[in-house]
Amino acid sequence: MRKTRIAIVGAGLAATPHALALSELNEEVEVVGIIGRSRERLARFARTYGFPVSESFEAVLDDPGVDAVLVLTPPHTHLELVAQAAAARKHVLLEKPLDISMPRAEGAVEVCREAGVQLGVVFQNRFRPAVERLAALTKSGALGPIAYAGVDLRWWRPQSYYDEPGRGTYARDGGGVLMTQAIHSLDILMWLAGDVSTVVGATATTASHSMEAEDFASAALKFESGAAGQVLATTAAFPGFPERIELIGADGTAVLEGGHLRVFFRDGRVDEFRDPSSSGFGAKPMDFSHTAHRDLLKDFMAAIREDRAPLVTGDDALRVQRLIERITARTRQRQ
Structure with missing residues (x-):
């Protein structure tokens, strides 16, 4: 089975359980890079988890071998990042909430629908x-x-x-x-x-x-x-x-x-x-196990391979x- 290739956008508080989960899923997913604003935080993250640092978000989107992006940035940045990823035909797994307002949240769902890419949302408690x-x-x-x-x-x-x-x-x-x-x-x-x-x-x-x-x-x-x-x-x-x-x-x-x-x-x-x-x-706030994140990521990767909706969709969010x-x-x- 070909590994799903994914890039991580954002190395803040929310990234830790995802990184732990992705490390456990290394037989079915490859983290091709992590992108963020803080070079110091990216370097620390890369040392801890062994993930490469990507040159830029644009470089990730231009890479035809990248299947999906995991967006873990603050909510007010989501729509623009999702729109760029969808335009590049990359599937998107997005940290909740979709964005800071209903028009922007609806926009994030719509751009993925129009591009024909999967949009999953991180409601790991399911x-x-x-x-x-x-x-x-x-x-x-x-x-x-x-x-x-x-x-x-x-x-x-x-x-x-x-x-x-x-x-x-x-x-x-x-x-x-x-x-x-x-x-x-x-x-x-x-x-x-x-x-x-x-x-x-x-x-x-x-x-x-x-x-x-x-x-x-x-x-x-x-x-x-x-x-x-x-x-x-x-x-x-x-x-x-x-x-x-x-x-x-x-x-x-x-x-x-x-x-x-x-x-x-x-x-x-x-x-x-x-x-x-x-x-x-x-x-x-991060005092919890990463196992639910692992299972959510596993479902999202399977949804890409099987060309189906993930368990948690943009419409659910x-x-x-x-x-x-x-x-x-x-x-x-x-x-």
Whole structure:
């Protein structure tokens, strides 16, 4: 089997789990180069993982042997990078979110569609074992029709996290806790419960942080299926707690807290599953295993080889971003 040849764009915080994952997948993927703004960071990254440093993004795009690019740069840079890659007929795996606004996010999806290249998005939590187990249970109908689906994410980030230039701003990140942290849980929520018809949301920036965007958000939801829903998300809950996703069905209730899944069936059965992986809910945002990233990358490479859509598509990411925009609409209107 020919190795898929991929270039990495960006060597910041998000690059580490991808680099670890790609190192494990070296029998099926070749990292042809890494591109970034900081020469010092690139050199350190190259020493650590043994990946070559590419001359430029343009050089990567001009190389007919490169199959795909992995874009790990800040959100406000995504559209232009994706558009260049699509024009060069390179498949794209893009770190979430798609971009900082709906028009730019829609543009990223559209340029890939028009060019006929695959666009995958890094919602790696879909590949966590407890989430996969919950998805299989839900999609099999074992819980019965869903009556309620909710997310409760009470994480912690110290002020030093938001002191990095641009972090937590609309111009670079497109928002706060919803776009950067809760977006993963919201993706799982919509993956399992479907699209949302009604949203009543509220957001705030609490006294815990000095930042432009929200560090607290809540919303009441109604899904197109008729199910009720709820979202609570914050990075102001010291010291941080595992996120909770709850699905209440006619035949049972499933509660996923971090990697701990419990299912309570109406007939008295209780199913329990523990996945030891964490999700970086405390002061160390990268305190989690890279195995879900590895499995997401493996699926993306297979999608290229098999000429099919990856498990997480650009359209999936658009659905989640539209929900976030609806939750934050009142806040953005007041700006």
